[in-house]
Amino acid sequence: MQYLETIKALDGELYNLKYHQKRLDETIKNSNIILKDIVLPPASGLFRCRVVYDAKNYEVTYHPYKKKNIKTLKLVCDDEISYARKYCERSAIDVLMQKKSFCDDILIVKNGLVTDTSIANIAFKYKNNWLTPKKPLLAGTTRARLLQNHKIVEEDISVKDLENFTQVALMNAMIDFDIIPNENIREIIC
The missing domain is CATH 3.30.470.10 (Aminotransferase class 4, branched-chain amino acid transferase, N-terminal domain)
Known part of the structure; x- marks a missing residue:
């Protein structure tokens, strides 16, 4: 492997x-x-x-490196997907990406809980806090640093919780903590 x-x-x-x-x-x-x-x-x-x-x-x-311009995310469900280590083999994620329709990327839901996008961990703004899924597919390095520095907080996040959030941010090694520039989360989540 x-x-x-x-x-x-x-x-x-x-x-x-x-x-x-x-x-x-x-x-x-x-x-x-x-x-x-x-x-x-x-x-x-x-x-x-x-x-x-x-x-x-x-x-x-x-x-x-050229940053991907992600403005919309398609919710896709897969209760079997596993990506606990950063494997080179990403065929399960590639299959889910085929479902993104006209959106820029996917937001993977496993067992009713939000996990990650295809390329990044995710955080949602609720009041004055940034919340990140407690059970991501992959515990990314930027996510680990931001958790350690108390910039984000882990929470179980269900699909129905999405309507309570005001902003979305993606995070990975290349983009750090990148807030999607749109105040209306309903326009980000397809």
């Missing part, structure tokens, strides 16, 4: 490396992969550093 870390690099600087290293170490026990020693990004520009690894081998590639 192959796993993946996606690390943001801007002008040669790597972002949130300790969270990526922690996830790698939790994925492969007793790993000898030290990210700071193997990820050496270009000195200029914004790059997505892609580390594909297993228990014995790794490969690092660098890709110029």
Whole structure:
């Protein structure tokens, strides 16, 4: 089985490396992969550093990054989906993406609870707090950092709860905490 870390690099600087290293170490026990020693990004520009690894081998590639413009999310349900580790194999998510219709991305619902989009963890604004699903498909590195810094709070979030929220934000290693620019959540969730 192959796993993946996606690390943001801007002008040669790597972002949130300790969270990526922690996830790698939790994925492969007793790993000898030290990210700071193997990820050496270009000195200029914004790059997505892609580390594909297993228990014995790794490969690092660098890709110029252009942010996807996500303004709408299609609710899709799948009670069987599992993505507890950041696997290279994403066929179950790819199948769900075929259901997105005219929307930009999907919002996956498992057992009646909101989880993640196809590429990011998610948070919803309720009064003055940002809430993130307690049971995401993948516990992302940006999500872990924001939880540790008390910027977001975990909650079980059902589909019916969505009408109570005023804003939506996506979070992953490349976009950090990105608020979708629309005050009407009903226009974001298709």
